[in-house]
Amino acid sequence: MKFDTSMKAGTFVTFPGGALAGQGRIEFAAPCANGWLVIADRTPVHPVSFRWPDQPADLGQIAFADGVVVEIADAWTGLIDAGAGVLLIGEEAKAVRKGEGAWQGVVVHIVQSDRDLGAYIGEEARFTVEPRRRKALSVPHTAAHLAALALNAASVPFWTKDFADLDSLGRPNLDKAAIENSSIEPAVSTDVYRLGKSLKKKGFDRDGFLNNLETVGVEINGMICRWLETNTLVSLTPSEGLLDGIRQWRCNLDGTEAIIPCGGTHVERLSEIGDVKITLAPSEDGFVMTTHAREA
Numbered sequence: 001m002k003f004d005t006s007m008k009a010g011t012f013v014t015f016p017g018g019a020l021a022g023q024g025r026i027e028f029a030a031p032c033a034n035g036w037l038v039i040a041d042r043t044p045v046h047p048v049s050f051r052w053p054d055q056p057a058d059l060g061q062i063a064f065a066d067g068v069v070v071e072i073a074d075a076w077t078g079l080i081d082a083g084a085g086v087l088l089i090g091e092e093a094k095a096v097r098k099g100e101g102a103w104q105g106v107v108v109h110i111v112q113s114d115r116d117l118g119a120y121i122g123e124e125a126r127f128t129v130e131p132r133r134r135k136a137l138s139v140p141h142t143a144a145h146l147a148a149l150a151l152n153a154a155s156v157p158f159w160t161k162d163f164a165d166l167d168s169l170g171r172p173n174l175d176k177a178a179i180e181n182s183s184i185e186p187a188v189s190t191d192v193y194r195l196g197k198s199l200k201k202k203g204f205d206r207d208g209f210l211n212n213l214e215t216v217g218v219e220i221n222g223m224i225c226r227w228l229e230t231n232t233l234v235s236l237t238p239s240e241g242l243l244d245g246i247r248q249w250r251c252n253l254d255g256t257e258a259i260i261p262c263g264g265t266h267v268e269r270l271s272e273i274g275d276v277k278i279t280l281a282p283s284e285d286g287f288v289m290t291t292h293a294r295e296a
């Protein structure tokens with residue numbers, strides 16, 4: 001979808017810091033097959049990314065000043081060309097290459113309503129996020145980051161050469177080098193890894209690793225269990241800013257600050273996570289790591 005708008009900038013988002021509500025000025029509203037597309041200058045709602053759609057969108061409500069309340073059924077990332085006001089959503093946004101042009105990300109709320117929401121353009125509204133779903137997605141997302149760091153640590157013995165790209169805890173970053181896709185659902189995260197020829201050339205003993213998946217899994221579970229016994233703070237910095245801004249997940253593990261670039265949402269403390277159970281399974285060209293994580 002492509003629209004001409006008068007929007008001048010990407011959306012300012014407050015979800016990284018954990019916000020569940022906030023005011024925003026409606027800047028765009030248009031009907032589409034899925035309902036209404038609504039964009040505000042500011043929102044606490046986390047949208048699904050079209051570039052790395054691992055964490056699904058928040059759900060919630062928009063309350064307008066006249067008392068009308070509408071449900072947010074989904075939230076997508078769109079692109080605005082702030083100079084020309086051109087808005088791209090869906091396939092048109094996906095077709096834009098990263099770094100191409102002066103596109104900025106916007107949060108497109110998908111709203112079901114029989115009313116003409118275009119009447120609210122220019123007005124302030126209150127956005128609220130459904131907290132249980134946010135938490136149910138944040139718990140496995142934080143657990144998946146712990147699992148990635150533990151995977152890197154447990155796979156150290158399988159590197160036969162020095163690998164230059166280390167994670168923030170100083171281990172060869174197998175997670176970053178091999179991840180093919182991730183998906184997060186309430187209480188579970190699934191990470192698909194590909195162990196290709198280039199990793200083998202870089203010194204990763206693919207066969208040795210795959211023959212020891214069970215032992216690696218036990219080690220990962222043990223490490224995560226130990227980390228969860230602490231009440232460590234988890235933060236995303238900066239805690240608010242433009243949707244496109246680079247944000248970092250931070251958590252102090254074993255005395256070192258672990259840092260992972262991240263566009264999603266997280267718990268505030270590791271103690272909010274209850275049981276975590278990781279399973280590793282071989283796949284056609286690598287392996288799949290499944291992280292089951294429940295709220296404490």
Ligand SMILES: [Zn+2]
Binds near residue numbers: 141145249261262264
């Ligand atoms: Zn993340």
